[in-house]
Amino acid sequence: MDTICDLYLSDKHTQQQWQSFLTDRGITNFNPQEVTTIDQTIGLYNAEHQLVGTGSIANNIIKFVAVCDQDAPTKGARFNQLISELTNRLGAQGIFHQFVFTKPAYIPSFQYVGFQLLGSTEQGAILEKGVPNIKDYLAAIPKFPAAKKVAGIVLNANPFTNGHRYLVAEAAKQNDVVYVFVVNADVSLFSTAERFQLVREGTRDLANVVVVNGQDYLVSFVSFPAYFIKDNDAIIRYQTELDASIFKQQITPVLGITTRYLGSEPLSHTTALYNASLERILTPSVAVKILPRLTAGAQVISASYVRQLIKAGTLADLAALVPPTTLAFIQNNLLTLQTRISKGQNINGN
Amino acid sequence: MEIKQTAMAGTLESSDIQIILRAGTNGYEFELESDVAKQFGDQIKATITNVLQAYAIENAQISVVDKGALDLVIKARALTAVQRALAIVDTPNWEVM
Incomplete structure (x- = not known):
C-alpha cells in the first residue's frame, strides 16, 4: 500500500528529490516565483519507500502533479489517491472551487475525477472542479x-x-x-x-x-x-x-x-x-x-x-x-x- | 434543515465515492460522474437522497464522483458529508443508520 507524506521543499534534499522526480516526467519549470507560491506539497511513497507520486497546492490551484505507475496495483490508482488527498486538503481549508494546470495528455485523467475542461492549447490545459463554476459565472x-x-x-x-x-x-x-x-x-x-x-x-x-x-x-x-x-x-x-x-x-x-x-x-x-x-x-x-x-x-x-x-x-x-x-x-x-x-x-x- | 457550509466526504480511490454538498435553492440538484452511471446512477442518487431526506434537507447541490462504491459506502459518505454540511459532526443522528 502506498502512503502519503508531506514534502517540505524548504529542505534542500527533499526539494532535489522532488525536482528530479518531476523533471523525469517532463515538468521542467522550476521558476522560483512558481515554486514559492506553493502552500503544500505531498509525496506518495511505495512499500520500498520510493517516491512514486507528488502534487502541490498553491491557493486554489493544484499543480506540479506527477505519478509513476510502475509496479502500481492498478493503473491510475496512485493518481486518484494523490488527487483525493489534494482535493480533501483544499476542502479542509474551505476551498471547494479548485483549478488544475496540466498537459493536454492528462485532460481525461482529471475529467475522470470530476474536473471540467476550461481551456486547452497544444502545450497546456486548465480544468476546474466545484462551484461557482464557469457555467454559474456565465449564467449570471x-x-x-x-x-x-x-x-x-x-x-x-x-x-x-x-x-x-x-x-x-x-x-x-x-x-x-x-x-x-x-x-x-x-x-x-x-x-x-x-x-x-x-x-x-x-x-x-x-x-x-x-x-x-x-x-x-x-x-x-x-x-x-x-x-x-x-x-x-x-x-x-x-x-x-x-x-x-x-x-x-x-x-x-x-x-x-x-x-x-x-x-x-x-x-x-x-x-x-x-x-x-x-x-x-x-x-x-x-x-x-x-x-x-x-x-x-x-x-x-x-x-x-x-x-x-x-x-x-x-x-x-x-x-x-x-x-x-x-x-x-x-x-x-x-x-x-x-x-x-x-x-x-x-x-x-x- | 438548511445547509450551513459546503462540505465534502470520501475519496476518488477505487470502490469509494466523493460527495460534495452545497446549499441549493431548487430541490436536489445532482451532478454525477461515474463509470457505471448508466447502470447504477439512479440507485446512487436514491441512496444519497434517502440520507438527505432523513435529515430533512430540502435544497442541496450534490456533486458526486463515484469510483464503484457499494451502497453502504455511499450511505456512509453521504452521512458524513451531511453532518459536516450541517455542522453537527459532534452529535451524529444514529437513527439514520
Whole structure:
C-alpha cells in the first residue's frame, strides 16, 4: 500500500528529490516565483519507500502533479489517491472551487475525477472542479440574443483612463453590445471595488456597455499569473494562450462575442505578448481589433503614467488623461492612494 | 434543515465515492460522474437522497464522483458529508443508520 507524506521543499534534499522526480516526467519549470507560491506539497511513497507520486497546492490551484505507475496495483490508482488527498486538503481549508494546470495528455485523467475542461492549447490545459463554476459565472451575466455584433474587452483599469474610455467608446460605436470584463485580482494600487466602480461610472453614458467582473476566468491568478508576477517569455506565452483559449472556448460562445478589442501596447512587454497570443488563438473564429493608443500631446495615455503622477502628487496634468469621474476619485482619495504606495504597493507593474 | 457550509466526504480511490454538498435553492440538484452511471446512477442518487431526506434537507447541490462504491459506502459518505454540511459532526443522528 502506498502512503502519503508531506514534502517540505524548504529542505534542500527533499526539494532535489522532488525536482528530479518531476523533471523525469517532463515538468521542467522550476521558476522560483512558481515554486514559492506553493502552500503544500505531498509525496506518495511505495512499500520500498520510493517516491512514486507528488502534487502541490498553491491557493486554489493544484499543480506540479506527477505519478509513476510502475509496479502500481492498478493503473491510475496512485493518481486518484494523490488527487483525493489534494482535493480533501483544499476542502479542509474551505476551498471547494479548485483549478488544475496540466498537459493536454492528462485532460481525461482529471475529467475522470470530476474536473471540467476550461481551456486547452497544444502545450497546456486548465480544468476546474466545484462551484461557482464557469457555467454559474456565465449564467449570471446578462445576455442579448438579438444583438448581432457583440464585443468583449478585458481591463485592469488601474485606474480607468481616457485611453480605456476611448477603447470602450469606439467598441460601443461599432457594436450592438460591449462586455467590459474587469480584472478581479486585488493586487493593484486601486482595489478591485474601486476599479470596477470607476469603469462603471466612466462608461455610464454608453447605454450598450455591460461591465462585469472577470473572476477567475480572465487575466486572473489562475489563468494568467505572469500578469502579476514577473516571468519569462515562454511562460507568458503559455499562460496567455491558455487565458485566450478560455475566452474563446467558454465565454464567447455563450455571450455571442464576435470581436475582442485591444489597445496597441507600446509600453508593457507582458501585455504586448498577451495581445499577440490573443490574435494567434482567437482568430479567425473571433475577430481581434487592435486600436492605436490614445495620446495626450506626445504622451501615450497609460494608467501606469497616471500612477506615477499620483505618486508625485502632480495632479495638474491629470484632467487630460482621465475622465472626470476618475479625476474626482483621485482628488478625493489622494492621501489614501499615496499611503498605499509608500507602504510598498508596486505601481510599475500592471 | 438548511445547509450551513459546503462540505465534502470520501475519496476518488477505487470502490469509494466523493460527495460534495452545497446549499441549493431548487430541490436536489445532482451532478454525477461515474463509470457505471448508466447502470447504477439512479440507485446512487436514491441512496444519497434517502440520507438527505432523513435529515430533512430540502435544497442541496450534490456533486458526486463515484469510483464503484457499494451502497453502504455511499450511505456512509453521504452521512458524513451531511453532518459536516450541517455542522453537527459532534452529535451524529444514529437513527439514520
